[in-house]
Amino acid sequence: MTTIRDVAKEAGLSTGTISKALSHPERVSKKNLEKVEAAIQKLNYKPNMLAQKFRSKTANTIVVMVPDIANLFFAKVISGIESVAQRAGYNVLLGDTRDSSKKEKDFIRMVETRLADGVINLRPYKENDSLLPKTGVFAVSASSCEGTPYSSVRIDNAGAANKVVSHLIQQGHTRIGVISGLHENPHTRDRLKGYMQALSSHGIEFDESLVIEGDFNYWSGISAAEQFYNMKNCPSAVFCMNDEMAIAAMKGFIDKGLRIPQDISITGFDDMDVSKYVVPTLTTVAQPAEKIGEKSAEMLLDMIQGKVTETKEYVFPYEFIIRESTTRYTEKAK
Amino acid sequence: MTTIRDVAKEAGLSTGTISKALSHPERVSKKNLEKVEAAIQKLNYKPNMLAQKFRSKTANTIVVMVPDIANLFFAKVISGIESVAQRAGYNVLLGDTRDSSKKEKDFIRMVETRLADGVINLRPYKENDSLLPKTGVFAVSASSCEGTPYSSVRIDNAGAANKVVSHLIQQGHTRIGVISGLHENPHTRDRLKGYMQALSSHGIEFDESLVIEGDFNYWSGISAAEQFYNMKNCPSAVFCMNDEMAIAAMKGFIDKGLRIPQDISITGFDDMDVSKYVVPTLTTVAQPAEKIGEKSAEMLLDMIQGKVTETKEYVFPYEFIIRESTTRYTEKAK
């Protein structure tokens, strides 16, 4: 492996000059710049980035912790992070934590040990379950929830849920089912809050039996749909806490012979690409995933570069998209 | 920042002993091991990984180059890579290249400069368009095509396409349309080859006008469906080169009033999760994405660790999955 000293010898200059030629070419004479260039070419010199980073103590890397990489929503957030990071000359180290706190610890350790400059967490913050130390680690929570104790970017989940459910109520629905995420998930909590707000502000009483717990994955949507179908009094509309479960629920109901939206209205959350492919297309809430990623990265870089010191919370607007899967309530259901 | 020398002083030992205690604890006496442990605790010492990697010259990191992170197929391959890498103690650095060769070069440079030990490329190899140097970089191509000149993992794309199209022919279809990827894409080439083989082995003449070029994305599927619909002699079945375009085409045809599969049969490729959600569910080819990722990582690690030197090609079996979107040919079409 050729080192900077080899180049120095070849060019007849000192290592300091070579180093400067590479990082601050404007501070080196044109004549010598050419010599350096020639020597580098001749020796096919590639600076050892590990040595560079080690000495200069900046990794130019940010870590992104993802609970599940095979999730389209996260993929889009990452895409946004990537684009901002790249522009700023930072690398993005992606950590698929698979909800394992051991892995999360490993990635946080990378920041503590200067392998990375900061971390963006895509797993929503849960009280008493944060592995992030209070100090010494620059961190941003993307797609977070209310009450995250460090810098975060999110949408108003409760408000969005409220909006969706209010729309269903205005369409005449009064028995509105919910397919939620896991109860302990912070997103579930926020969105359920919005659901209940919508009911109460329209004078509808909350019926606990209409909330079926899912886990944000496909099969839980299918199973929830079956449970609803078998109720003596099936709801006329179902608010699903993400698109995947909503699409599953539609399939579940269709297989039972119900028509959507004539017999039952369905709403989702996230606006995945699929949601506009599916037949019928899905009424849902669009989260600006890519922008959430971009903003998170910007916030983190500002912290790393010392431009910002206090913790901030950025709340993006969401978009409620009405498509074919919802319609006015009519008597005929089931 | 506390260094190993601080720990040595605190424990009353030499740096060498501390270092050994951390990497080969079995070679240090129990008594001193405890002293070291105590000193580390007391000083809250975190070894500087950059220094470690710099000195030991192994980054324990592999780079994965992805043309598009927001693509479910890639996400699954990555997931497989991650799991193998993690198990071997390697980190995975994800590079979203967005088909930009500049970015690809940057990531390859990371390997050349020892920031990473090897690279897995998820973009299929295209002749005269490879940025990988012939030597000095450990590389594996995942989800590759026939004729990749370095180690690779793939399925038999041509064979799978042949199988799909042969099935359609056996169901009585003779005019079979194709929605392809971009012509220059190697996957397009391989799959088209399979399509033509199926036709010729059943004595059906190839009709160029039945191949419509798409780009693997949703809208190109919609547009292709429209073009087929407007033909004087619309095909009775369409072979789509990925699921996304197949789902789009189904929607396109349905919107025109055609029924699937009664009026027109549709097949996809990839078996995305959505493909079993969609109504009707999609007949397609399943690629073992996760396994492709795992195998790629295993091959790369073997190369890095010097266990294997020659370049290898691993071809996974594919799975042809018949669902609801295809049926026997009947006269009534359109």
Add this chain to the structure above:
DNA sequence: CTTGATAAGTGAACCGGTTCATTTTATGTT
């Protein structure tokens, strides 16, 4: 042709681990 100021270049020290030849200590044998 000095002088002074600025630009360019030098090279040894440094970053914080790991490594290894060498010294010290522990263990076993007779």
Add this chain to the structure above:
DNA sequence: AACATAAAATGAACCGGTTCACTTATCAAG
């Protein structure tokens, strides 16, 4: 107790860049 041998510990050198106090070259002004 004396000696051989293995195990443990030592600490200086090293990795390949960057940094910075210092020297040398350059050039405009007097």
